[in-house]
Amino acid sequence: MGKIIKIGLLGSGTVGSGVIRVLEMNRPQITERVGTPIEIKTVLVRDVKKPRPQLGCVKLTDKIEDILDDPEIDVVVELMGGIHPAREYMLRAMEAGKSVVTANKDVVAQFGKDMFAMAEKKDVDFRFEASVGGGIPIITPLKQCLTANRITEILGIVNGTTNYMLTKMTECGADYDTVLKEAQAKGYAEANPSADVDGLDAARKAAILASLAFNTRVQLEDVSVEGITKITPDDIEYAKDLGYVIKLLAVGKDSDENGVDVRVHPVFLPKTHPLASVNGVFNA
Ligand SMILES: NC(=O)c1ccc[n+]([C@@H]2O[C@H](COP(=O)([O-])OP(=O)(O)OC[C@H]3O[C@@H](n4cnc5c(N)ncnc54)[C@H](OP(=O)(O)O)[C@@H]3O)[C@@H](O)[C@H]2O)c1
Incomplete structure (x- = not known):
């Protein structure tokens, strides 16, 4: 078992709270498949006073620096939505050497080029499977499995x-x-x-x-x-x-x-x- 992978979650709305629920519900299966536990360390929200029983004892913050400056956090999962400040936060996270996962089609559609360039520059992952088709795996098949085809x-x-x-x-x-x-x-x-x-x-x-x-x-x-x-x-x-x-x-x-x-x-x-x-x- 390797070191625990720690996540900084940006947003705990419809999708963010679903991610928290799935990671908790399927913890044993996910740990076995990944080979190491995954833990949400800190969650960024707008309103830290809003009751969020699903978060348990996870740290809640309204300061992005609590996530970007935390060397323990390996992966930033962006589920805030909108362009600003989501785009800047994702770029800064990759700049800080963290991989980014997002469901944000607005940023990917408009600023995907900047995101891919930063990921390449910093040698981190930028993943956006959830930005199109929700639960349908389509991005990875297009990028990997189907690369030998000419899609018309x-x-x-x-x-x-x-x-x-x-x-x-x-x-x-x-x-x-x-x-x-x-x-x-x-x-x-x-x-x-x-x-x-x-x-x-x-x-x-x-x-x-x-x-x-x-x-x-x-x-x-x-x-x-x-x-x-x-x-x-x-x-x-x-x-x-x-x-x-x-x-x-x-x-x-x-x-x-x-x-x-x-x-x-x-x-x-x-x-x-x-x-x-x-x-x-x-x-x-
Ligand atoms: N909903 C869907 O069915 C669905 C499906 C596929 C993809 N998506 C994508 O997933 C992303 C999230 O959607 P959602 O429906 O979960 O959104 P949502 O319910 O509106 O939740 C947004 C969350 O982000 C936080 N947030 C927003 N702006 C912030 C800021 N400036 N600083 C700090 N926290 C901020 C909010 O904090 P507070 O809780 O304090 O307000 C909230 O927790 C979007 O990109 C959306 O397009 C959504």
Whole structure:
């Protein structure tokens, strides 16, 4: 058994508290697979006074230096979200010789280049599997397992909120405003749902996937984006009548004739297509 790997966790919200729970729940299996225990040493949050029973006796702080200046911390896991100050904190962590793991698609899509450069310069790892597709292993397969292939097309449902809303509109014939309110009540959609319903969240993920699949740099502004706000119950009915379902897809193509083309928009998908039966908040 090697030395304990100590983690500095940035953020203890939906995903951060899930990480704490999984590390605790699967402790024996994780220790056996890694060959050494993994321990969360310090957690950075905005409000240290908020009750957080899931943290037990883990140290809580609102000062990033408590993590960046701690030589015992090997890995920084960034789960705060947003660009600032997450981007700066991750760069500083790598500068300090710590590997970084993040679920932050905003930073990876916009500033991935800086992150990879810093990781290479400091010879540390920068991992972002959770930034696209949540529980679907897709980043590592694209970077490693599939490297001998020329990938010409990627196609995916990469936003759970909009997939849930379109599923409800299809199953119940409900209109856009009704399903949005329901998605907000269930905590799937934010109070300001723009990032999801306007397709920007999916576009960031499409940019990340296309960059890896086509071995190039696709930025958010290179992605043609249309969300689901204009979809009406009539559209859903027409699709049904013609044998289709409407899905918000991320589509990337790389061809010799047209180069790289990346887009996010609602499509009529034949009911027999494998992605047509992916419903609710699921990605695929
Ligand atoms: N939620 C999902 O289903 C999901 C799925 C995949 C990926 N992601 C990504 O995972 C990341 C985290 O998402 P989330 O839903 O867990 O977010 P969240 O619930 O809003 O939690 C954010 C956490 O970060 C802390 N935080 C935010 N800004 C901070 C700052 N400036 N200084 C210190 N602490 C700060 C907050 O502290 P307080 O608790 O004190 O407010 C909170 O604990 C995002 O990048 C998101 O895109 C989320």
